[in-house]
Amino acid sequence: MKMKKRSTATRFFSTEEQQKICKAVHDAETKTSGELVPMLASESHSYPLAAVRGGSLTALILAILLTAPVAGMFWLGSSNMWVFLGLFFPLYWLANLLIHYYPVLKRPFLFADETEAEVQKAAFTAFYEEQLFKTKDANGILIYISLLEHRAWILADSGINDRIEPQQWDTAMQLITRGIKDGCACDALCQAIGMIGDIIEKEFPIQQDDKNELHDLIIR
Secondary structure: OOOOOOOOOOOOOOOOHHHHHHHHHHHHHOOOOOEEEEEEEEEOOOHHHHOOOOOOOOHHHHHHHHHHHHHHOOOOOOOOOOHHHHHHHHHHHHHHHHHOOHHHHHHHOOOHHHHHHHHHHHHHHHHOOOHHHHHEEEEEEEEEEEEOOEEHHHHHHHHHOOOOHHHHHHHHHHHHHHHHHOHHHHHHHHHHHHHHHHHHHOOOOOOOEEEEEEOOOEEE
């Protein structure tokens, strides 16, 4: 029987926190014609190899610990290979299933370069799926947050990239990442939104005919 994975993004922010984030976006956009879109995702990739790593390591440790006592119950040698294998495979299946069902269990088995690449790739995909490139002045900016990886990535459209170096988003990304780890993600995100708004305000001041072209918050 296939177990359905639980989604964390849809229940990560309370209704009050979502309203607070939308207000932060609105406040930032009263000063700039730029379009800020925070997006919250449960994970950027399924990371099947993380489940394999986690399942294998967990099963290996438990099978080694249990082989001797289980073998002793059946008057077999304490290092019986068949007992070890008989324990390892069902333990691997169970551990792998649990890791798939509770994605947070994947985190210890992820590699930094692996998560960095997947978060960036997912941010680029989301930018085009949500059509952030369709703003009038090519000034959409995605604040992508992936909960499993505890990572954020900020991606701006061509109009912004022509005038603002991407390195200027680093402080805001670090602020969001630290906020997720410290349990104050909403406040950190609101602060980062204000920070980004201040950066793009200089190059993209509010226009008289400005209107809100994109969502204030997207949760996947």
